[in-house]
Amino acid sequence: MARKTGSHSDITGPRVQQAALRLFARHGYAAVSMRQIAAEVGVQAGALYNYTPDKQSLLFDLMRGHMEDLMAERAARGGQGGPLARLEEFTRFHIAFHLERPDAVFVSYMELRNLEPKNFAVIEGLRRGYENELQGILEDGVAEGVFAVADPKVATLAVIAMLTGVTTWYRREGRLSPAEVGTLYWDMVRKAVAA
Amino acid sequence: MARKTGSHSDITGPRVQQAALRLFARHGYAAVSMRQIAAEVGVQAGALYNYTPDKQSLLFDLMRGHMEDLMAERAARGGQGGPLARLEEFTRFHIAFHLERPDAVFVSYMELRNLEPKNFAVIEGLRRGYENELQGILEDGVAEGVFAVADPKVATLAVIAMLTGVTTWYRREGRLSPAEVGTLYWDMVRKAVAA
DNA sequence: GTCTATAAGTAGATAGAC
DNA sequence: GTCTATCTACTTATAGAC
Numbered sequence: 001m002a003r004k005t006g007s008h009s010d011i012t013g014p015r016v017q018q019a020a021l022r023l024f025a026r027h028g029y030a031a032v033s034m035r036q037i038a039a040e041v042g043v044q045a046g047a048l049y050n051y052t053p054d055k056q057s058l059l060f061d062l063m064r065g066h067m068e069d070l071m072a073e074r075a076a077r078g079g080q081g082g083p084l085a086r087l088e089e090f091t092r093f094h095i096a097f098h099l100e101r102p103d104a105v106f107v108s109y110m111e112l113r114n115l116e117p118k119n120f121a122v123i124e125g126l127r128r129g130y131e132n133e134l135q136g137i138l139e140d141g142v143a144e145g146v147f148a149v150a151d152p153k154v155a156t157l158a159v160i161a162m163l164t165g166v167t168t169w170y171r172r173e174g175r176l177s178p179a180e181v182g183t184l185y186w187d188m189v190r191k192a193v194a195a
Numbered sequence: 196m197a198r199k200t201g202s203h204s205d206i207t208g209p210r211v212q213q214a215a216l217r218l219f220a221r222h223g224y225a226a227v228s229m230r231q232i233a234a235e236v237g238v239q240a241g242a243l244y245n246y247t248p249d250k251q252s253l254l255f256d257l258m259r260g261h262m263e264d265l266m267a268e269r270a271a272r273g274g275q276g277g278p279l280a281r282l283e284e285f286t287r288f289h290i291a292f293h294l295e296r297p298d299a300v301f302v303s304y305m306e307l308r309n310l311e312p313k314n315f316a317v318i319e320g321l322r323r324g325y326e327n328e329l330q331g332i333l334e335d336g337v338a339e340g341v342f343a344v345a346d347p348k349v350a351t352l353a354v355i356a357m358l359t360g361v362t363t364w365y366r367r368e369g370r371l372s373p374a375e376v377g378t379l380y381w382d383m384v385r386k387a388v389a390a
Numbered sequence: 391g392t393c394t395a396t397a398a399g400t401a402g403a404t405a406g407a408c
Numbered sequence: 409g410t411c412t413a414t415c416t417a418c419t420t421a422t423a424g425a426c
Contacts, residue, residue, distance in 0.1 A: 008409065028308055030225035034402065046404075047410050055402070110305060113223055154371075154379050157364050158357050165356025176349075184349050192387035203391070229420065242392050244421070 016051045020058045025103035029114045060119040066104040067126035083141030091189050092182040094163045099178045105167045148195040210236050211246045215253045220298035224309045255314040261299040262321035278336030286384050289358045290377040300362045343390040
C-alpha cells in the first residue's frame with residue numbers, strides 16, 4: 001500500500017512520544033498540556049489525537065514501554081551462575097539500564113499517581129515481576145548460606161531503592177562513568193547482603 | 196486584642212495546611228485545585244487566600260516546614276560517640292522520622308519540580324545540609340578505619356536513597372513496627388559501609 | 391473571615407475544511 | 409495528516425457584600 005502524500009505518521013508518532021516523555025519528566029504529567037507537547041513536536045494540538053486517543057494513554061504507553069523494555073532485557077540475559085554472580089549482574093544491569101533512560105525512569109517512578117486504576121494495576125504487575133527476580137536471587141543466596149538477610153522482601157526493596165536513586169544525582173558530564181558508578185554500588189550491595 | 200466574633204483563623208489556618216499536604220501527597224501539586232483544598236477544609240475557595248498569598252506558597256511552606264523540622268530534630272540530638280554509633284543513630288532517626296510523616300516526605304521528594312527557582316534553591320540548601328551530616332559521619336569513619344567507602348559522596352546518596360525508600364512500601368497496618376524496620380535497615384547500612 | 395460573583399485565562403477533546 | 413475554530417469545563421486569583 002503506497003503512502004499518502006503528506007503523511008508523516010511514521011515520523012510524527014515517535015516524535016510525539018519523545019516530546020511527551022521529555023516534558024513529563026521535566027515538569028510532571030499534570031503540569032504539561034497537550035498544547036505544550038504539540039508545540040515541542042511542531043504541530044497544532046488537535047493533530048496529536050491522530051497518535052493517541054487521549055493524554056492518559058500517552059502516559060500509560062510510555063510507562064508500559066519502559067517496563068516492558070526492562071523485563072525484556074532482563075529475560076535476554078537470564079541468570080547464570082550462583083547467587084553472588086547473579087546479584088552482581090543484576091546490580092550492574094540495573095544501574096546501566098537506568099542511567100541510559102533518565103527521563104523514562106523519572107516518569108515511571110513519579111507518575112504512578114496519575115495512572116487510572118486499571119493502568120496502574122498493569123504497571124504494578126510488571127514492577128512486581130522485576131522485584132521478584134531480585135528477591136529470588138537473595139533467597140537463593142540465603143538458602144546456600146552466601147547471603148545473610150533477615151528479611152528478603154525488605155532487602156529487595158531497599159536494594160532497588162538504593163540503585164534507582166542513582167538517577168537523582170548522576171550527570172553524564174560528571175566525574176564518573178556509568179561503569180564506575182556500577183562498581184561503587186556493587187561494592188555496597190555486595191557487602192550489605194553478605195553473610 | 197480581643198478576637199473578633201466568628202474568627203476561625205487560628206483553627207482554619209492549620210487545617211488548610213493539613214488539607215493541602217494530604218491532597219498534594221495523594222494526587223500531586225499540579226493535579227490539585229484550590230477548590231479541592233477548600234472543599235476538604237469545608238470553606239469556599241476564596242477563603243483560602245486569607246491563609247496563603249497563592250498556591251505556590253502553600254507548597255513551599257509545607258516543604259520548608261518539613262525540612263526545618265528535620266534539621267531541628269537532628270540538631271537536638273547532636274552526634275555523640277564514634278562514627279559507628281553516630282551512623283546507627285542517624286539511620287534509626289531517619290527511618291523513624293520519615294515513617295512518622297509519610298505525606299510530608301512524599302511531597303518533599305516528589306514536588307521539587309514544581310517549586311519556583313528561588314524556592315527550589317532554599318529547599319535544596321536545607322537538603323544539602325542534611326546530606327552533609329551523613330557524609331561527615333562516613334568520612335570520619337573512613338579516617339578512623341572503621342568504614343570502607345570508596346566514594347563518601349556517592350555512599351551518602353546511596354544510603355539516603357535506600358532509607359527514604361522505606362516510605363514507598365511501609366504500611367502502618369503491616370507486619371513490622373517502625374523500630375523493627377529501623378533494625379533491618381541498620382543491619383544493611385552497617386554492613387554496606389563496613390571496613 | 392467567609393461568602394458570592396466574577397475576571398481572565400487555560401485545560402482536554404472534537405468537528406470539519408483542506 | 410494537519411489545520412483552524414470551537415465546545416465545555418475548569419483554573420488561579422480578586423472584589424466587594426455581609
